[in-house]
Amino acid sequence: MTLVVYEDLPLDRFLPALARLAETLKPMDLRLANVGIFTGVGSVLFLGPVVTTELLALHDRLHRELAEFASHCLAHYLPGAWVPHVTLAMGVKSDALSKAIATSIAQWKPAQAGLEVFRLVEFFPVRTAYRRTLSSSP
Numbered sequence: 001m002t003l004v005v006y007e008d009l010p011l012d013r014f015l016p017a018l019a020r021l022a023e024t025l026k027p028m029d030l031r032l033a034n035v036g037i038f039t040g041v042g043s044v045l046f047l048g049p050v051v052t053t054e055l056l057a058l059h060d061r062l063h064r065e066l067a068e069f070a071s072h073c074l075a076h077y078l079p080g081a082w083v084p085h086v087t088l089a090m091g092v093k094s095d096a097l098s099k100a101i102a103t104s105i106a107q108w109k110p111a112q113a114g115l116e117v118f119r120l121v122e123f124f125p126v127r128t129a130y131r132r133t134l135s136s137s138p
Contacts, residue, residue, distance in 0.1 A: 001030070001049065001086050001115055003059055006072040014069055015130055018120060021065045022132040028054060028115040032086065035104045042091035045100050049084050049113070058115075059084070086113075 006014075031050040038044040049055065060079050063070070075081060092100050120130035
């Protein structure tokens with residue numbers, strides 16, 4: 001689940017703030033309901049979860065508690081603009097998009113999923129900069 005994308009973060013300040021937030025988060029059940037695309041020069045193919053009050057509250061809380069880094073956030077990940085999604089493929093060229101969509105739809109079934117790990121991923125190249133398994137206990 002992509003909750004937010006930042007650019008040019010001061011990781012020395014961001015990582016401690018992120019860790020404090022992550023320590024308080026609990027696992028969350030998700031229902032993946034559809035296949036979708038964000039179009040552009042390189043399209044993004046994704047799975048869309050059912051948007052729940054709990055999911056929106058998590059997204060809002062993340063932005064409130066990390067507000068000092070808001071100027072680094074891409075605009076379409078801000079509250080009120082964010083489209084919850086689980087990325088399947090990025091940079092899909094237009095000539096491959098039809099096949100990618102057809103393949104995804106042919107094999108698609110709505111599914112239960114769990115948000116159980118909170119992670120900060122840097123890209124490109126892809127590298128995990130922070131990872132925490134969420135716990136149900138306080």
